[in-house]
Amino acid sequence: xxxxxxxxxxxxxxxxxxxxxxxxxxxxxxxxxxxxxxxxxxxxxxxxxxxxxxxxxxxxxxxxxxxxxxxxxxxxxxxxxxxxxxxxxxxxxxxxxxxxxxxxxxxxxxxxxxx
Amino acid sequence: xxxxxxxxxxxxxxxxxxxxxxxxxxxxxxxxxxxxxxxxxxxxxxxxxxxxxxxxxxxxxxxxxxxxxxxxxxxxxxxxxxxxxxxxxxxxxxxxxxxxxxxxxxxxxxxxxxxx
Numbered sequence: 001x002x003x004x005x006x007x008x009x010x011x012x013x014x015x016x017x018x019x020x021x022x023x024x025x026x027x028x029x030x031x032x033x034x035x036x037x038x039x040x041x042x043x044x045x046x047x048x049x050x051x052x053x054x055x056x057x058x059x060x061x062x063x064x065x066x067x068x069x070x071x072x073x074x075x076x077x078x079x080x081x082x083x084x085x086x087x088x089x090x091x092x093x094x095x096x097x098x099x100x101x102x103x104x105x106x107x108x109x110x111x112x113x114x115x
Numbered sequence: 116x117x118x119x120x121x122x123x124x125x126x127x128x129x130x131x132x133x134x135x136x137x138x139x140x141x142x143x144x145x146x147x148x149x150x151x152x153x154x155x156x157x158x159x160x161x162x163x164x165x166x167x168x169x170x171x172x173x174x175x176x177x178x179x180x181x182x183x184x185x186x187x188x189x190x191x192x193x194x195x196x197x198x199x200x201x202x203x204x205x206x207x208x209x210x211x212x213x214x215x216x217x218x219x220x221x222x223x224x225x226x227x228x229x230x231x
Contacts (some may be wrong), residue, residue: 009155032217043119043206043222044158046188051216083167090157094217102148102171 002027004093006106014114019078023065023091026072032069032094033074034103035065042067047089050074052096061085086113117141119223121207127229130196136192136226140209145228147190148220149182150206164190165212197230204228 002084007022025031032051036044055067065076074091088110092103120139128134140147146165150158151174160174166187175182179198184190194201204227208220 023206036222041224043208044220045222046219049219057150092157100171101146101213102163103217103220105159108155108157 002093002095002104003030004091004104004106006089006091006109008109009107010110010112012112012114013081015083016080019063019076019081019111020086021076021089021091021111022074023074023076023106025074025091025093027093027095029095029097030067030069031096033065034065034092035059035063035074035076035086036090036105037061038090038108044090047076056097058072081111081113083113083115086111119207119209119221120193121205121223121226124224125227125229127231129231130197130199132197132230133193133195133230134197134228136194136205136228138190138192138209138223140188140190140207140208141221142188143211144209144221145187145212146210146218146220148208148210149185149190149192150208151176152204152206152225161192161205176203185197199230202228202230 013033050067066089077096091106120199149161152158163171179195181193204225206225207223210218210220
């Protein structure tokens with residue numbers, strides 16, 4: 001079964017600092033991978049997705065993620081944090097084989113941005 | 116255009132009551148998903164519709180949970196005889212049907228259910 005692990009339930013950075021949110025997946029075949037952001041009292045919004053094309057994926061709001069098969073990772077980065085980036089971030093995985101497009105989500109990482 | 120809407124946004128129920136949660140997907144979206152998000156957790160899949168057909172209900176936690184989408188548009192998630200462990204945010208998402216890979220899911224704001 002597919003699973004996804006987000007290391008660190010909370011990440012704290014200063015405004016302007018690098019953001020790094022970690023996501024590792026377990027799968028024998030590279031899956032589809034997603035990062036979502038959730039602001040308080042709102043639903044999830046897609047930041048970016050990997051669907052077996054380019055390994056470096058650029059998303060909205062200056063975020064990007066790199067698929068590394070050898071490390072089974074899909075970490076999310078942003079060069080310079082902004083106060084508005086404070087939110088909950090979820091990594092999700094969908095198996096690339098089997099035809100089912102049901103995602104499995106990680107437990108989430110809360111990003112805290114200090115002025 | 117309008118996004119996915121859900122109602123009510125908040126629901127307080129006494130243990131044992133039945134509740135009905137509504138989801139209005141984006142017009143034209145064939146696929147509709149329901150998720151349960153417990154406090155401090157990621158969303159967990161409950162059930163999936165393609166048009167009016169419920170193709171996967173493997174995530175429904177018990178037979179107290181029932182979902183329908185009779186005309187292939189609006190969907191209702193019903194929980195009978197609510198229990199305290201049902202307290203969570205219930206998220207609905209819709210998408211176009213994925214042919215050569217998953218399509219982007221668009222999420223509603225969720226219904227926060229509190230069972231007392």
